[in-house]
Amino acid sequence: NAGVMQNPRHLVRRRGQEARLRCSPMKGHSHVYWYRQLPEEGLKFMVYLQKENIIDESGMPKERFSAEFPKEGPSILRIQQVVRGDSAAYFCASSPDRGVGNTIYFGEGSWLTVV
Amino acid sequence: TQLLEQSPQFLSIQEGENLTVYCNSSSVFSSLQWYRQEPGEGPVLLVTVVTGGEVKKLKRLTFQFGDARKDSSLHITAAQPGDTGLYLCAGMGRAGANNLFFGTGTRLTVIP
Numbered sequence: 001n002a003g004v005m006q007n008p009r010h011l012v013r014r015r016g017q018e019a020r021l022r023c024s025p026m027k028g029h030s031h032v033y034w035y036r037q038l039p040e041e042g043l044k045f046m047v048y049l050q051k052e053n054i055i056d057e058s059g060m061p062k063e064r065f066s067a068e069f070p071k072e073g074p075s076i077l078r079i080q081q082v083v084r085g086d087s088a089a090y091f092c093a094s095s096p097d098r099g100v101g102n103t104i105y106f107g108e109g110s111w112l113t114v115v
Numbered sequence: 116t117q118l119l120e121q122s123p124q125f126l127s128i129q130e131g132e133n134l135t136v137y138c139n140s141s142s143v144f145s146s147l148q149w150y151r152q153e154p155g156e157g158p159v160l161l162v163t164v165v166t167g168g169e170v171k172k173l174k175r176l177t178f179q180f181g182d183a184r185k186d187s188s189l190h191i192t193a194a195q196p197g198d199t200g201l202y203l204c205a206g207m208g209r210a211g212a213n214n215l216f217f218g219t220g221t222r223l224t225v226i227p
Binding site: 004006033035042043044045048056058059091103104105106107108109111 | 148150155156157158159160163203205214215216217218219220
């Protein structure tokens with residue numbers, strides 16, 4: 001059973017370009033989460049999605065960032081007009097359901113470097 | 116935001132020694148998870164604890180959830196170099212909540 005799959009693992013973008021990060025959840029998981037880990041900082045929640053719905057985007061920056069989880073295909077985290085401060089590791093996670101004791105599994109991350 | 120403070124932040128010990136890592140908060144969590152993260156990789160789940168006072172064992176690792184569900188500890192017996200890594204605790208704010216609040220992390224180095 002494959003784990004949470006993220007690609008690309010590493011991405012370099014120039015300032016002003018767009019970055020697209022993809023995430024395929026574990027088989028049977030319908031809940032997807034995106035977290036960001038800035039250098040020397042802890043993981044911070046960004047957004048929680050179910051198929052075709054954004055459930056909680058309270059951790060998303062107000063501008064330039066968007067996320068989707070279409071009916072078919074992977075979840076996409078999109079960052080428009082990237083700036084140096086966007087350089088970070090972006091982790092996708094998935095879970096089978098919500099509720100007490102719900103276990104969340106993480107992918108290996110996508111490392112974005114903005115030059 | 117529900118803050119989780121981990122201590123110590125850094126720990127360097129000799130192979131064979133025992134150690135305890137603490138995860139504390141003033142907030143109550145419906146569940147708490149411990150992860151280990153290697154450089155350049157994602158967090159790998161070690162355990163989930165749900166009930167106040169719960170103790171779970173994973174080989175040489177013992178995890179405890181505080182009675183009030185505000186704190187947790189991870190105890191490693193006879194540490195080995197393979198235990199080296201970043202240990203993270205993460206709490207789920209309430210039943211049915213959809214995001215984890217991560218602790219500040221404890222970076223463990225076990226010297227052979």
